[in-house]
Amino acid sequence: MPRSFLAAVLALPLLLLTPEVSAEDDPSLLSFGVGWWDLVAGDDDQADFRLEYRHGQRFLHVVKPWAGLEVTTAGAVWGGGGLLVDIYFGRRIVLTGSTGVGGFYEGDGKDLGSAVEFRSTIELGYRFDDRSRLSLAFGHLSNAGIGDSNPGTEVLTLYYHLPIDRLFD
Template structure:
């Protein structure tokens, strides 16, 4: 529960930045392209009970709902054979021209494989990410995410993942 509390504090801080104008607008802009995100990380880095390498691929849509929430969909696989596949919504706060704080959350299907038993096939992923935005709109970021079944399973050990992301605008891949 302490990890959820920390993410809640980070979310509140990001909201405060947006309200006070310290962050740029959280609205989707024409300059916000859809992104293909590739990530590599350290699964269960905080507890070390079931450490594994973590690999991710995500689609992050550039346009948002109500000009604030942007949808994403992703697949996460560990070296132990655990798989999370899900989708959700992200808030993308611009902190100047080259830095973004992205907070995201969404449900997904989880299969433990030979990895950590998280107590349910329905697992929610919450993530806080800080990234550098290059002039071509590609991004390099670091993220901390939490996987949890929110107490709906028989057990809810949860896990944290520390990840490094590289995000490339889809238009640069397709030529459009």
């Protein structure tokens, strides 16, 4: 069973069971991340940098779209988008599950087996009074078996999420 399929199955309860979704206005976010690429396998360790847009409006009451760009120090680039779910535990703690698909260029780094790669991520964050967040995420990137090989990679990322409306204050 491909790891990405297993990750999607494990993330499915996040889409269906939402303990307490904050009733407060949830803004669109500009997210900056820095991380450790290939954390688990460790055969191609690199720094990983992310820039993402996370829309504030919910669809189907809990699902929100996102789009992003990811670049590693070995020149790998992933760009894509998908869906996410924010689950609030009280007003401060936010658990986010996301999945997406995008295009991948390996640069001088790890060959993930396809130009199309799927990304699934789980993150735990703290929401500040100004609605910005600091979170730690663990994600998996792979081609879900559509390529000749599917080594996949895991990434540990520290995010800072800035409400876009704060950019124009």
